[in-house]
Amino acid sequence: MFIDSHTHLFYPDFNSDIDEVIHRAIDAGVNYFIVPATNLETSREAIQLTERYDSIYACVGFHPLDLASVNDAALKEIEELSSHPKVVAIGEIGLDFYYDASNAELQKEIFKRQIEIAVRRDLPIVIHTRDSMDDAIFIVEECTAANPQWRSAFAISGSRFPVWKGVFHCFSGDAATAQRLLQSGFIVSFPGIVTFKKSAAFETVAKIGYDHTMVETDAPFLSPVPHRGKRNEPSNIPIIAQKIAEACHASIDDVARTTTFNAKKLFRIGEPAPPVFTYTLGGALYLNLTIRCDADCVFCDRKGEAVVKGYNLKITREPSVQEVIEEIQDPARYGEIVFCGYGEPTIRFDAVKEIAAWVKSKGGRTRLNTDGHGSVINKRNIAPELQGIIDSVSISLNAADPEVYGRLMRLNGKKYHQAMVDFAREAQRYVPEVVMTVVGMESVDIEKAKKFVEEEIGVKYRVRPYF
Template sequence: MFIDTHAHLFYPNFNGEVDQVVKRAIESDVKVIIVPATDLISSQQAIELTEKYENIYAAVGVHPHDSKEWNDNIINKLEELAKNKKVVAIGEIGLDYYYDFSPRDIQLKAFEEQIQLALKLKLPIIVHNRQANDDIMNIIRKYKDTGLRAQFHCFAGSLKDAKELIEMHHLISFTGNITFNKAESLRHIVSNISIESMLLETDSPFMTPVPHRGNRNEPAYIKLIAEKIAEVQNLTVEDVARATTYNVYKLFGIGSKPPVSFTYKIGNSLYINVTNRCNADCIFCDRKGDAVINGYNLKMKKSEEPEAEVYIKEIGDPKKYKEIVFCGYGEPTIRWEVVKKIAKYVKDNGGITRLNTDGHGNVINKRDITPELEGLIDVVSISLNSVDPEQYAKLMRVDPSLHAEMIDFAKKAKKYSRVVMTIVGMNEVDSEAAKKFVTDVLGVEFREREYFS
C-alpha cells in the first residue's frame, strides 16, 4: 500500500472529478493522500476534502508564489486552521526564486514565520525550493536543534544537501521527474540515500511520471515513482511502499507502528533480528529510539528474544533468499551461540550467510570466536566507521581501545570468511581515508552505507 504525501486535489483541473480520482487511487493501492495547500483559500479547501474523504489529510500554509500579501492576519488564520484534527503539517511553504512571483524579502518572512508556527504547534513542514537552495539550507540550519521536522518535496538540492538534511532528521521526496529520461542527476541522489529517509509523492496535478508525461498527474500514478525508486535502490516495490509508509507515520503521525519482526525481508535477502542489545551506542543508530528499518519494527526486549528454532521456522528453505543476514539494531555476537545454530541450519540446507557486526565479538565473548566463523559465515561485514580511534570512539560511544580490537577481529576473520569493512556516509567521516586503509592496509573489501535519521 502506498501513501501520496503531496497532491493538490483542490486545483481547478480536478473540478468535478475528485471522486473518480480518489477511487482510482484506492484501486491503485494508495491508502492515504496528503493535500498541501498554497494559500488561505486552498487551506480551507484541503480541510473540506479531509471531511469528505476518510483517506485524505491536509497541510495548511502559504506557498512562496502566494506570499506577496503576507501579513500577521494570515498567520493567525493559519494557526486556527491548523487546529483541525486532520491537518498534519504546515505547507506547502518555502522559497521560489525561479518565478519570483512574490518579493524575496516577503518570501523569506513568510517562510520563517510559518516555520515558527509549525514549531509552536509541534507540526512538521512541507518545503518548496526552486532555485533558492542557499537560502533554504541556511534557514534550515538555523533550526537544527529546535525539533523542526520537514519534508523536502520535489527535492531540488545536491546529494551533499540531501545528506545534511537527513542528518538533521528531515525527509526527502521525489516526484515523477525521477522517471524522466534526463533525470540522471536526481536518480544519482536517490541511489545514494537510504529509503528510510524518503517519502513518496506525485505533486499532482504536476510532474506526471513516464509514460503519462504530458497529461494531468494524479495519486494513482504513485506506483510508477515507487517502481523507479525500487529499481534505482535494488529494492522491491513492496520494500519501498512499506518503508515510506512507516516514514509517513514517523513524520506526520498517520498510521501506526508495526508489530515486532524476528525476521524481515529486504530485496531478496532475509535478515535475522537477533537482539536489540549492544555494547556500543552509535550516534547514528536508532536502537534506543523506534528501532524501525525499512518499515519493520525491530524493537524487542531481552525477554522477547526468540530461541534459534523460532528463526529457523521463519526461514524455511534458505535457498529462497540471496543470503541470510544476522543484523537488527543490536550486536549479533552477543547471542553468538544462537547465531551459530541458525547459521549451521542455513549452511546445511544450501543457504548463504552474512554477519553484520561491530567487530567486538572477541571482547564480548571473552575468547577468539573468529575460527568459529569457518563453514558457518560466508561474509562478515564489520563497522569500521572511522580510521581515527578517537573519532571512532565518539561516533560509537565506546572506549577508543575497541578500535584496535575491531581491527584485530577483521584481520583474524579474513582467514575464515570474506570480510567487508563499512562506514556510515556522514559529512565528518573521511570516506577516502577509510577506503584506502581498508583496501591497502587490511586487504579486504570496503563499502559506504547510507546514513538515515
C-alpha cells in the same frame, strides 16, 4: 503500500472524477493522500475533502505565489483551521523567486508568520522553494533555533537525528543540501521529476538514498514519464517509487515501506510499525536477534529510533531460536540469511550457531554481520566455531587507526581494534568469504582503510554510505 505526500486533489482538474482518482490510486497501492493548500479558500476545500474520504489529510496555508488575499484575518483563520483533527501540517508555504521576486520581502514575512503558526500548533511544515533554497534554509534554521520547543515533544530520546519539523517538497537541491537539511530536522520528497531525462533529482536520490525521503505526485502537475503533459494523479506514485528504486539499486517494496514509514512519522498518521525479529531487504532475510551491543558508535541510531528502511528494529525482548526458525520457514527462498540488526549478534553466539546450523542443513546461505568483538565478548576465540555454518562474515572496520576507531565506537580503541583485526585474520581460516566495511564519514580515511584491509589483512573491502 504508498502515501502520496503531496497531492492537490482540490484542483478543478479533479472535480468530475475524484472518486475514480481515489479508487485508481488505492488499486495502485496508494492508501493515504496528503493535500496541501495554497490559500485560505483551498485550505477550506482541502479540509472538506478530508471529511469525505478517510484516507485524505490536509495541510493549510498560503503558497508563496498565492499571496494576493493574505492579510492578518486570513492568517488568523488559517491558524483556526489548523485545529481541525485532519489537518496534519501547515503548507504549502515557502519562497518562490523564479516566477516573481518582486515581493520577496512579503514572501519571507508570510513564510515566517506561517512557521510561527506551525510552532504554536506544534505542526510540521510543507515547504515550497524555487530559486530560493538558501533563503528558505536560513529562515527555517533561524525559526528552529528560536523555538526549541517546536516538535520537541516528538523527539526520540537517544536518536542521532533531530526531530522532523517539515519537508522540502519537490526537492531539487544537491546531496550536500539534503544532508544539511536532514541535520537541521527536515526531510525531502521527490516527485515525478526523477523520471525525466537527465534529471538532477535522479542523481541526488542516487547519492543520498531513500532512507530519509518521501514520494509525492504534486498532482495535477509534474506527471512522470510516460504520462508527461497529461494530468497527474496519485495512482502514478508507483512509477516514481520505481524510478527511485532504480536510482538506489533497491526494490520498489523497500522504497514503498521506507517512504510510507517516513510520511506517517512526519504527519503523525496511521499506526506505528511494530518491532520485528526478521525482515527482508533486497532478497535477503535479516535476523534481528538482539539490540544489545558492546559498542556505542557515534553514527548508530541503536539507542534512538532503531529503524532500518521502514522496519522497526527496536525489539523489547529477544526472540528464541525456535521463534526465529519459525519465521524463516524455508531458508532456500532467500539469497542469504543475515545475522544483523541494531545490536551485536555474537552477544547471542549460541543462538547464532544453532540457527546457522539449521539454515545450512536446509540448503540456505548464511552471513554474519559483526563488529568483530565476538572473541572478547565470549572470552574465547570463536572463529573456529564458524566453520561449516557461516558462509560469509562482514566486519565493521570503521577506521584503520585504533584511536579514530575508539572515538567512533566510544570504547577502548587500542584493545578492541586489535581484537577486531585478530578476529578478521582468524575468520579467514574458517569462513569462505570475509569482508570488512567502513562507513563513509568525513572523519574516516577511506583510502587508508582500503589499503589496511586489502594489504595488511588480505580480505575484501566495502564502503557503507553514511546518510
